[in-house]
Amino acid sequence: MRHYDVIIVGGGPAGSACAAQLTASGMKTAVLDLAEFPRLKLCAGWVTPEVLDNLDIEPKHYPYRLNTFEKLRIHIKGLAFNVKTTQHSIRRFEFDNFLLNRCGADIFNHNVKNIQRQNGKYLVDDRFSGDFLIGAGGTRCPVYRTFFRALNPRAKERQIVAYELEFPYEWNDPRCHLWFIENNLPGYSWYVPKKNGYLNCGVGGFADKIKSNGDDIKKHWEQLVHKLESLSMVTGWKSGDAHGYSYFMRSNIDTLRSDNAFIIGDAAGLATLDLGEGIGPAVQSARLATDAIMGETEYSLNTIHAYSPIKPWLRKWLEGRLTKKMLRKKRREDINSAVAH
Structure with a gap:
């Protein structure tokens, strides 16, 4: 059985960002992913300048496709207008592979099926053991399923x-x-x-x-x-x-850490409340979880943006028209159900 300081389940941007920071600090780290990279990843594929900055990527030095938009063309109820905001588009097929290959961790093409906590260690399929465990496997992450589903039920x-x-x-x-x-x-x-x-x-x-x-x-x-x-x-x-x-937009997440197990990115359900953007919060959560493992801070979402970096008026309109409207409807349904019973 291979032993590591940290086992990361999931090799997307959240997992590879964690791995890069951990290996740079001298921690022996493994990344397990069921797919062999490069792989197809369903995602619109736009990222903010902040994401690239957090990943220490200079746009001009990124070796693959990167397109820059200085504005978005917005269409609402027959009206069309431009909103100034700098965004980049990438191909996740290339982007994720680039991040994973440079992270410095041991990478395994492995479909995680069973995780157990024994004697202070995390045992994965009787092949890997680790002192810390990070769930970065997206919405269907096995770390979430094993240790966090009962603690953090998905907000339907x-x-x-x-x-x-x-x-x-x-x-x-x-x-x-x-x-x-x-x-x-x-x-x-x-x-x-x-x-x-x-x-x-x-x-x-x-x-x-x-x-x-x-x-x-x-x-x-x-x-x-x-x-x-x-x-x-x-x-x-x-x-x-x-x-x-x-995947899931951000909701009231009660538990992100259980003993030495963590969930980050889409495994925690952190997509922004306006555009449903997931890469930015995923990378931010990766850095915070890594800091917690290294004993520098507690793992908290307080500094992770709940909204995308777009114009405030557009953000408020989207939240009011989409997110808040949905939650008001859900509360009415819950009240009606309670009254009926």
């Missing part, structure tokens, strides 16, 4: 479902477009150009609300496909190759 009303496709395409419109609340979608759809002939298009929204509307995310995807084709923004593509996934 915060679940986001998305459907997207990233594909080679010589786009003509270089702008990043976001369409909010079209066709009664409780969320938004996007068009994100990537550098050197790639494009990501997708839709995402609150799963509970979509279901209660009698809709499904594939229907909204088909409506986006029709829009993009009718506007000649995308033509001749295999839109049927799109795939779906889900």
Whole structure:
């Protein structure tokens, strides 16, 4: 059995950021991931300058595709306007592989099935043992499932479902477009150009609300496909190759650490409350968990941004129109259910 100071389950940006900081401090670290990198990762793939700064990446020195937008093209109820904000688009296929390969940890292609706590150690599938354990495996993280699901049940009303496709395409419109609340979608759809002939298009929204509307995310995807084709923004593509996934917006998270086990990123459900952006909070949580392991601080979410770095008025509108509206509806349903019983 291989023993490590720290075992990290999940090799995405959160896991690799943790690993890089831990190995730099001299801790023997292993990263376990069920996928062999580079791998497909469903994600719109935009990151903020703050994310790159936290990862010590200079945009001009990043060796793969990186496209920079100085504004977003926002569409709301037939109105279209520009919002100034610096954002970057990357391909997660390249970005995650780059981060993992430079982290300095031992990397294993391993599907974690069983985790036990014995004699102060964490035993993973009788192959690995560690003094500390970090769950960075996303929404279905086995560390969350084993040690945190009972402590932090998922807030169903915060679940986001998305459907997207990233594909080679010589786009003509270089702008990043976001369409909010079209066709009664409780969320938004996007068009994100990537550098050197790639494009990501997708839709995402609150799963509970979509279901209660009698809709499904594939229907909204088909409506986006029709829009993009009718506007000649995308033509001749295999839109049927799109795939779906889900994750959770930030809610009241009670426990992020149990003994020497931690959860970070999407395993903790930290996506922002406006745009549902997950990479920024994931990287921030990784750094905080690492600091806690090294005994420098307690692991707390107090300094992790709950919102994306966009204009305050747009943030307030999105929160009021989407997040708060959903929670008000959920509270009414809970009250009605309690009265009925």
